[in-house]
Amino acid sequence: xxxxxxxxxxxxxxxxxxxxxxxxxxxxxxxxxxxxxxxxxxxxxxxxxxxxxxxxxxxxxxxxxxxxxxxxxxxxxxxxxxxxxxxxxxxxxxxxxxxxxxxxxxxxxxxxxxxxxxxxxxxxxxxxxxxxxxxxxxxxxxxxxxxxxxxxxxxxxxxxxxxxxxxxxxxxxxxxxxxxxxxxxxxxxxxxxxxxxxxxxxxxxxxxxxxxxxxxxxxxxxxxxxxxxxxxxxxxxxxxxxxxxxxxxxxxxxxxxxxxxxxxxxxxxxxxxxxxxxxxxxxxxxxxxxxxxxxxxxxxxxxxxxxxxxxxxxxxxxxxxxxxxxxxxxxxxxxxxxxxxxxxxxxxxxxxxxxxxxxxxxxxxxxxxxxxxxxxxxxxxxxxxxxxxxxxxxxxxxxxxxxxxxxxxxxxxxxxxxxxxxxxxxxxxxxxxxxxxxxxxxxxxxxxxxxxxxxxxxxxxxxxxxxxxxxxxxxxxxxx
Amino acid sequence: xxxxxxxxxxxxxxxxxxxxxxxxxxxxxxxxxxxxxxxxxxxxxxxxxxxxxxxxxxxxxxxxxxxxxxxxxxxxxxxxxxxxxxxxxxxxxxxxxxxxxxxxxxxxxxxxxxxxxxxxxxxxxxxxxxxxxxxxxxxxxxxxxxxxxxxxxxxxxxxxxxxxxxxxxxxxxxxxxxxxxxxxxxxxxxxxxxxxxxxxxxxxxxxxxxxxxxxxxxxxxxxxxxxxxxxxxxxxxxxxxxxxxxxxxxxxxxxxxxxxxxx
Numbered sequence: 001x002x003x004x005x006x007x008x009x010x011x012x013x014x015x016x017x018x019x020x021x022x023x024x025x026x027x028x029x030x031x032x033x034x035x036x037x038x039x040x041x042x043x044x045x046x047x048x049x050x051x052x053x054x055x056x057x058x059x060x061x062x063x064x065x066x067x068x069x070x071x072x073x074x075x076x077x078x079x080x081x082x083x084x085x086x087x088x089x090x091x092x093x094x095x096x097x098x099x100x101x102x103x104x105x106x107x108x109x110x111x112x113x114x115x116x117x118x119x120x121x122x123x124x125x126x127x128x129x130x131x132x133x134x135x136x137x138x139x140x141x142x143x144x145x146x147x148x149x150x151x152x153x154x155x156x157x158x159x160x161x162x163x164x165x166x167x168x169x170x171x172x173x174x175x176x177x178x179x180x181x182x183x184x185x186x187x188x189x190x191x192x193x194x195x196x197x198x199x200x201x202x203x204x205x206x207x208x209x210x211x212x213x214x215x216x217x218x219x220x221x222x223x224x225x226x227x228x229x230x231x232x233x234x235x236x237x238x239x240x241x242x243x244x245x246x247x248x249x250x251x252x253x254x255x256x257x258x259x260x261x262x263x264x265x266x267x268x269x270x271x272x273x274x275x276x277x278x279x280x281x282x283x284x285x286x287x288x289x290x291x292x293x294x295x296x297x298x299x300x301x302x303x304x305x306x307x308x309x310x311x312x313x314x315x316x317x318x319x320x321x322x323x324x325x326x327x328x329x330x331x332x333x334x335x336x337x338x339x340x341x342x343x344x345x346x347x348x349x350x351x352x353x354x355x356x357x358x359x360x361x362x363x364x365x366x367x368x369x370x371x372x373x374x375x376x377x378x379x380x381x382x383x384x385x386x387x388x389x390x391x392x393x394x395x396x397x398x399x400x401x402x403x404x405x406x407x408x409x410x411x412x413x414x415x416x417x418x419x420x421x422x423x424x425x426x427x428x429x430x431x432x433x434x435x436x437x438x439x440x441x442x443x444x445x446x447x448x449x450x451x452x453x454x455x456x457x458x459x460x461x462x463x464x465x466x467x468x469x470x471x472x473x474x475x476x477x478x479x480x
Numbered sequence: 481x482x483x484x485x486x487x488x489x490x491x492x493x494x495x496x497x498x499x500x501x502x503x504x505x506x507x508x509x510x511x512x513x514x515x516x517x518x519x520x521x522x523x524x525x526x527x528x529x530x531x532x533x534x535x536x537x538x539x540x541x542x543x544x545x546x547x548x549x550x551x552x553x554x555x556x557x558x559x560x561x562x563x564x565x566x567x568x569x570x571x572x573x574x575x576x577x578x579x580x581x582x583x584x585x586x587x588x589x590x591x592x593x594x595x596x597x598x599x600x601x602x603x604x605x606x607x608x609x610x611x612x613x614x615x616x617x618x619x620x621x622x623x624x625x626x627x628x629x630x631x632x633x634x635x636x637x638x639x640x641x642x643x644x645x646x647x648x649x650x651x652x653x654x655x656x657x658x659x660x661x662x663x664x665x666x667x668x669x670x671x672x673x674x675x676x677x678x679x680x681x682x683x684x685x686x687x688x689x690x691x692x693x694x695x696x697x698x699x700x701x702x703x704x705x706x707x708x709x710x711x712x713x714x715x716x717x718x719x720x721x722x723x724x725x726x727x728x729x730x731x732x733x734x735x736x737x738x739x740x741x742x743x
Contacts (some may be wrong), residue, residue: 005577016565372561375522376622377550377578380542474522477561 001382010389013362021394024351024358028398028453029405031351035344036406036441036449037413042337044440049330060302061105062141063309063321065090065098065295088316090292098297101311103304108136109256109292113263116212118231119203122168122195123212129158129252131259132296139298142248146199147238150253156205156234159253160198162242168196171212198236206231207266230265348453351398352460359391359464363471370468371476380469387465388458395457399450403441406449410439488514489525489685498629499660501653503673506682513634515682516666520553520632521545533629550578554623554631554661556652558638560615562607568594568618569603575626593621597651613644620652630662637672649675 001009014021072084088094090109098107111131117124132140135152137159142149149159206212211231234254242249297312299305306327309319363370370383414437489511496502496519506512517523518530521537530537532552540548549555554575562571572590573583594600597617607615616636623631633652637645653675656663665676673679674693681688 001577002580005583012565368561369563372563373574373578374546375520375549375555375561376575377546377553377626379546379550379578382578474517477557 001378001385006382006385006389009386010393013366013386013390014393017362020358020361024354024394025398025401027351027354028348028395028457029401031344031348032399032402032449032453033405033409034347035341036403036445037409037439038337038340038344039445040406040410040439040441041340042334043442043445044437045330045333045337047440049326060322060326061299061305063297063299063305063312063319064110065107065297065312065317065319066293067291068316068318090295090317094315095292095295097315098295098312101308103300103308105298105300106136106139107295107297108133108139110294110296111256111259111292112251113207113259115252115262116206116209117168117203117234118171118206118212119168119196119198119201121171123171124164124167125169125212126209127164127167127252128250129254129259131254131256133257134255136296137253140296141298143241143243145239145241147236149238149240150255154237154255155258156232157237157254158205158234159238159240160236161251161253162240162249164250164252165194165196165198165239168194170195199239201236203234203236204231205234205262207262232262348456352456355391355394355457355460356464358394359387359461360467362390363387363464363468366468367471367476370471371473371478374471374473375477383469384465387468388461391461391464392454392457395460396450396454398457399453402453403446403449407441407446410441413437413439487685489518492528492687494680494687494690496630496662496664498662500678501656501663501676502665503676503679504664504666504682505668505670505673505679507668510682511685512666512668512682516632516634516664519630519664520555521548546578550575550626552629554626554628556616556619556623556631556633556636558635560607560612560619560639562615562618562622564607567604567606568599568610571607571618572621572625575622579626589625590621593625594618596624596655597621612639613648616640616644616648617651620648620655624655624659624661627659628661630664631656633663633665635667636665637667637669645672 067088067090069081070084070087073087074082076082083089092109095107095109098104109132113129113131114126115129116126132150134150134154134157137150140149144159145162147159150157204211208230240248297308299308305321306324309321309324312319373383492515504512504515514523518525518537521540524538528538532548537545537548555561562568563574566574569587569590572593573586576586576589591600591603594603597620599614599617599621602610602614605614607618610618616639620636623633631652636652637648640648649672652665653663655661663676665672667673677693679689679691679693681691
């Protein structure tokens with residue numbers, strides 16, 4: 001028989017039992033649609049993940065390392081921790097060791113302090129300063145708006161975060177007026193006025209609250225006239241563009257060595273101060289110089305991040321990184337989707353059984369026809385082709401309609417809220433604000449589903465077709 | 481398996497010649513149908529040989545047997561055995577379909593064939609819309625369409641009334657004669673046997689007698705009014721000059737069956 005004749009005869013047989021064919025096709029359709037939709041959820045997540053990785057290449061490679069405080073840690077009178085023997089310490093030597101790990105782009109200690117700035121007649125109170133190795137700043141991936149980031153050799157140089165420049169106040173303003181400005185402007189949705197052009201203003205920095213709390217004369221008085229409160233000229237070398245990561249907007253960056261030096265200066269100054277003024281001193285605890293509370297590490301690329309983090313954890317530290325969170329979330333979603341895909345697969349298996357059943361019934365029903373065809377010259381090959389093609393077509397059409405159905409389903413999911421499919425919302429700090437389509441049906445997926453459905457049809461039809469070919473022609477004609 | 485062995489046929493040795501019309505005559509259970517089925521390649525003998533144009537049929541595999549039936553054999557059944565989903569025309573073209581003959585050609589030959597059996601205007605009817613006689617005509621058209629060397633008819637008139645029986649016999653014999661094709665009819669009906677050139681009587685699985693039929697009948701002699709005789713007028717065949725010959729024992733003493741279709 002020519003292929004065309006086989007096809008015509010097949011279609012005729014299928015149409016002869018319209019309802020049964022339809023129901024079998026329906027089964028495959030539902031099965032295919034179920035599995036396609038389930039996979040589409042996974043694809044959507046995958047695609048989203050991929051996009052996120054690309055968008056956030058910088059952030060995804062950063063790892064924050066901090067110390068675990070082991071059992072048996074005690075504190076000295078100053079509140080400094082005393083660790084048990086053998087505790088891995090996050091010090092310079094350890095930073096160097098981390099730097100030497102494979103897949104590490106750079107590592108830098110990161111510590112924060114509180115500073116007070118004066119750019120007369122304005123001042124800035126109790127502001128976060130972040131100490132890092134100046135040469136590491138170019139690797140942090142922070143976007144610069146003006147000037148430059150820190151570089152090797154910078155000492156009393158700072159880089160301002162995007163909104164830090166708004167924090168200047170008129171000297172002598174009260175807390176109430178400050179609060180008015182700090183919060184009031186933002187409440188009203190207005191732009192906060194910038195009093196100081198940080199890039200072009202001479203500034204002095206101090207760790208002592210009294211530096212900004214009073215006029216020069218009052219300061220002399222406050223310190224008992226012994227000496228003026230120590231302060232240092234600083235140079236603003238750069239201003240960052242707004243950036244979500246690391247809370248960089250509100251921070252001021254400077255070299256960690258200078259920060260440590262300034263902190264020591266503060267401690268020395270505090271020892272000179274009368275006890276009466278203790279309340280004025282910002283409660284920063286003394287810390288052994290060589291011990292850092294945080295080290296930031298950048299992996300060479302995204303794929304290395306989790307491995308590097310694991311190796312650092314093996315050294316005895318805690319790590320946290322954006323990818324960790326994302327991975328955990330994705331893992332959860334993946335598990336959920338695997339469950340759904342399994343349900344889809346089950347419905348497809350049931351559909352396959354349906355095809356097999358239909359074909360077996362067809363063989364029974366057509367036993368006599370098969371016998372007649374054999375007697376008048378049909379080759380075994382012809383009989384087999386007839387049955388295999390029929391089951392493959394049921395699979396194919398089921399797949400075709402199933403893909404159609406899943407496209408509709410996907411559209412519905414993407415355009416109407418289907419609550420249980422929304423998954424865990426992305427945390428805001430990851431900078432994800434776009435609405436995520438929960439379902440993604442790619443042409444590739446459609447093609448594979450179609451092929452798969454047809455193959456399932458073929459496989460389901462194999463045994464019935466074999467049965468048909470094995471029928472004795474003579475016995476078949478005799479059957480009524 | 482502990483099955484009882486029933487010997488359906490034993491020590492059969494017969495030769496069929498091309499263009500001759502044979503009748504396998506016997507009561508039911510005599511083994512005549514079994515012989516027919518073996519000749520048609522539907523059953524295989526446990527021992528012995530069936531030679532068709534010198535080739536042993538029993539040694540062919542399923543594919544080769546399918547080819548044999550496709551190329552050389554036509555079949556007419558008692559119960560017509562038309563495919564109910566196909567029209568008369570499609571039923572007739574089916575053997576050609578299996579031979580991968582182009583549709584246009586198939587339809588053309590089928591129309592010719594249907595005309596020959598007197599169904600020129602009923603191409604599009606399904607078997608269920610045709611009478612028994614008409615169905616058998618379709619079946620005859622189907623049997624002859626692939627221009628077979630031999631046509632087997634298994635009780636072709638068993639389901640038909642007397643009058644239709646005569647029509648059908650005239651038709652099938654007429655076509656066979658016209659085309660010089662061998663026709664082997666299985667029947668239990670003595671009257672039918674009278675249409676044929678040679679009557680092979682089978683009883684209890686063995687050949688009882690082989691008779692050359694001198695007075696070949698046609699329906700005209702049975703039914704005096706020949707008004708509805710649709711069969712093509714064919715000359716009453718003279719007795720074939722190659723007289724039947726029993727196959728020599730073939731040197732196989734053990735042979736249950738030894739038939740030769742020498743065409």
